[in-house]
Amino acid sequence: xxxxxxxxxxxxxxxxxxxxxxxxxxxxxxxxxxxxxxxxxxxxxxxxxxxxxxxxxxxxxxxxxxxxxxxxxxxxxxxxxxxxxxxxxxxxxxxxxxxxxxxxxxxxxxxxxxxxxxxxxxxxxxxxxxxxxxxxxxxxxxxxxxxxxxxxxxxxxxxxxxxxxxxxxxxxxxxxxxxxxxxxxxxxxxxxxxxxxxxxxxxxxxxxxxxxxxxxxxxxxxxxxxxxxxxxxxxxxxxxxxxxxxxx
Amino acid sequence: xxxxxxxxxxxxxxxxxxxxxxxxxxxxxxxxxxxxxxxxxxxxxxxxxxxxxxxxxxxxxxxxxxxxxxxxxxxxxxxxxxxxxxxxxxxxxxxxxxxxxxxxxxxxxxxxxxxxxxxxxxxxxxxxxxxxxxxxxxxxxxxxxxxxxxxxxxxxxxxxxxxxxxxxxxxxxxxxxxxxxxxxxxxxxxxxxxxxxxxxxxxxxxxxxxxxxxxxxxxxxxxxxxxxxxxxxxxxxxxxxxxxxxxxxxxxx
Numbered sequence: 001x002x003x004x005x006x007x008x009x010x011x012x013x014x015x016x017x018x019x020x021x022x023x024x025x026x027x028x029x030x031x032x033x034x035x036x037x038x039x040x041x042x043x044x045x046x047x048x049x050x051x052x053x054x055x056x057x058x059x060x061x062x063x064x065x066x067x068x069x070x071x072x073x074x075x076x077x078x079x080x081x082x083x084x085x086x087x088x089x090x091x092x093x094x095x096x097x098x099x100x101x102x103x104x105x106x107x108x109x110x111x112x113x114x115x116x117x118x119x120x121x122x123x124x125x126x127x128x129x130x131x132x133x134x135x136x137x138x139x140x141x142x143x144x145x146x147x148x149x150x151x152x153x154x155x156x157x158x159x160x161x162x163x164x165x166x167x168x169x170x171x172x173x174x175x176x177x178x179x180x181x182x183x184x185x186x187x188x189x190x191x192x193x194x195x196x197x198x199x200x201x202x203x204x205x206x207x208x209x210x211x212x213x214x215x216x217x218x219x220x221x222x223x224x225x226x227x228x229x230x231x232x233x234x235x236x237x238x239x240x241x242x243x244x245x246x247x248x
Numbered sequence: 249x250x251x252x253x254x255x256x257x258x259x260x261x262x263x264x265x266x267x268x269x270x271x272x273x274x275x276x277x278x279x280x281x282x283x284x285x286x287x288x289x290x291x292x293x294x295x296x297x298x299x300x301x302x303x304x305x306x307x308x309x310x311x312x313x314x315x316x317x318x319x320x321x322x323x324x325x326x327x328x329x330x331x332x333x334x335x336x337x338x339x340x341x342x343x344x345x346x347x348x349x350x351x352x353x354x355x356x357x358x359x360x361x362x363x364x365x366x367x368x369x370x371x372x373x374x375x376x377x378x379x380x381x382x383x384x385x386x387x388x389x390x391x392x393x394x395x396x397x398x399x400x401x402x403x404x405x406x407x408x409x410x411x412x413x414x415x416x417x418x419x420x421x422x423x424x425x426x427x428x429x430x431x432x433x434x435x436x437x438x439x440x441x442x443x444x445x446x447x448x449x450x451x452x453x454x455x456x457x458x459x460x461x462x463x464x465x466x467x468x469x470x471x472x473x474x475x476x477x478x479x480x481x482x483x484x485x486x487x488x489x490x491x492x493x494x495x496x497x498x499x500x501x
Contacts, residue, residue: 120304130305168307213259219348
């Protein structure tokens, strides 16, 4: 199918649909809405049928490959395109529950706010795609930060992605994999969703302190680790991560 | 609970007035240049100067050499950003070694340039009925005002190679003359447009403007203004751009 970009009228209609779903109506997104010329324009970008996604990492990888960077690299994020993609992939980012309703969260999760630096990263499609694209040359390091289900970003993502200088640092994102990614189970380590010692929340607080005096843009993962309180993070540093491969 | 942020290495905060970022737009192509005044910060001369351009998760780093003589060490294209709107900049001064220790920083810098409507510019721009003139630089209580004949599309005019190459240098010349005319008392007020104009001229020239109290040294003042305007033209390669875009050919700027 071809990706389309919602017009202002289309975005308004999408908001109405999301409001109805949030109110508990078992609303669906019809093909007529997605393809109606009054509500969207064809971008000329063709994508395949989406597979089942186990994680935001898989989702971001698929979207990056399908879009080939056309919608996010070298240009301002397009609200209409991302919102259309969200509505087209609504079953992925807001799956239907047993009773036929969907759990619809805050609006920035579905309707991109590209100019709002406090909220743009929350978009359930654009957020993980952009984070992965920022580390495209070594995308395996995003495994931990994008480990959540497509509709559940998770504590680690929230703590790291909310700060531009942190989430774009190779050293920081590589550190999140080293600390919280379990290469054997291919899932986050136990305890990485907590709020105590060594947790993502604690790491975020430390990074906020460290970025006063260190340039994350040039630091290596090892030099960043050297700055952490080792006793506190020791429990998460036990297992070395397995090198990333396309199938891991 | 917020965390206390300790500045263990006594990192300095660079004042925005000491780091000037300029967008250089050439049609669809965008790049930037930067001017620094780091003399007052007591930074090691061999510390590295880096400029980062960023928007959302897109970040590009540009090496600007060392504190002793900071200047771009490679292309400063903003291709990764497509449209340059919304791109912010930060400047870092980083320890000469590979420790990554931050010595000074200025963040959330907006670039000045004709396409950035929100730029902190020295010159306001307004449409006006100029009765045959195309542009006019005037001064009122709000400072310098560049008036443009309203029957021309403002952005088209401001971004045309003719206007950039032929008008901007004269506007800059008039701006410096007026700033110096109005005396160095005003220029010592750091937030005044006069001070900003003279300060920019001084950065271009690498030397202070002639003393305004010396009324007999008009020639020195004119020489200083000409040097500033000349360096402004060279910095922005105006002669070369005019040759390439308007005339066609390969003359050096």
